[in-house]
Amino acid sequence: MKVLTVNFLTCAVKACKGTALSFPLHFRDAELVQQEMDFHPTFVRNVLLRVDWEGLKVTAAELGFTTLPAEKPEGEALDNEQLLKDLHTLLLETQVTEGKLVCGNCQHEYAIKEGIPNFLLPNHLGSAPKSEAAFVE
């Protein structure tokens, strides 16, 4: 899974969703590989608009990438092709193949196997929310 992907993931437990601690999920025992991908500056620039920068900084630091700018690059900064290439490498080419993603709120661990995290919950965590009854006619 890509570093970019983690920026769009949170805990599957309903009670955790939206809590400050549940985003981003934290890597544990992450095994990384670099996989070369085609570089498209416009794509990187546009995806960057959608990235939660604070979350990305946390994720990147956990994986050992500590050179991210403090603020999300905007405007003219995005004309810097080297910066875009570096972000491309981090967001799209850096893949986590094995390890865990851990929720900072409930501490539940989601296993990552062969690059695919599994968010299926054990029964006691995954029951349907009570509000469901409201939809039944």
Place this chain on the structure above:
Amino acid sequence: MELPEASLHLPIPEAYEAEHVHHVYEQIAGHFSSTRYKPWPMVESFLKMQPDGSVGLDVGCGNGKYLTVNPKIFILGSDRSPALTKIASQHDHHSVVVADALLLPHPHSRFDFAISVAVIHHLSTASRRVMAIKTILDALKPSGNTSGMHGCLEKETKPGSGGRALIYVWALEQRGSRRGWDEGCEQDVMVPWVTKGEPNSAIHGTGNKSRKETGLKRRGKRYAPKDASQRTGREDSRSESEDMKSTVPPSTDRTEQEPSTEAIREFGTPKGGPSPDGREKSAEVTKTFQRYYHLYRSGELERDVVMAGGRVVDSGYERDNWWVIATRVIE
């Protein structure tokens, strides 16, 4: 108004779906995948009109056939079946996760678009189907309450106008299909999927390619027995809802696979030629899996979207399926 259909098969919908949906797809994954490579035109155009760099979801992505449609966007696919997810993960431009549609692991309000094709109809109660739609809508960027109700897709997909979800479900009204369901038929049905060979032997769709899906008219009635399915095997071998030419059955598996050599390569299925079948056939074991479906009536999908707190931007019928494009409105 329909009755709550829960009474048909309770006590526990989760357990029911685990047996009649999740378990089945896990077993037939490779085989199922080899039949799923042709994107539906509506879904394809929806994905292609997303602006460069858009980020979206494919909820119930199956083998990931929609992940290849537009390389300029980023799709986070999810599926309940680990086996299908593994196949989908071959499309390495994107990412896939194993997740339940009712418990999606995504933050709210972050996504430009979402698709969910032939998924919601596998949930066995009305409230769970509405919940699934709500879960998808919650992930979308909210839209203001300003834009008009135009049916024109192009106009509706502007940056900043909020996220849009395209949802497809199987229709009850499909008189022209080989199953012949129509208004008045039972909406909650079991649909068989017949495989040959060892169900788990072919995660990439090889060695399992001679398969058939038999039709049935209603649950508990006219369910095609084994001998009937064998007789009509090739003709029935296509997928139900992805069947783009339901009145013109292809004569062989090969015919069916020819439209997409790309897909054949990707999923490792031999490129045509009947030879793989010939030898294996005698040793193959036929196995039938029953999948649960809720067939949607006209207007029902739109109703579910509204109940989920969404707004229907556009809706229609395509090839035995109802579809909607919906937004999430924050008042």
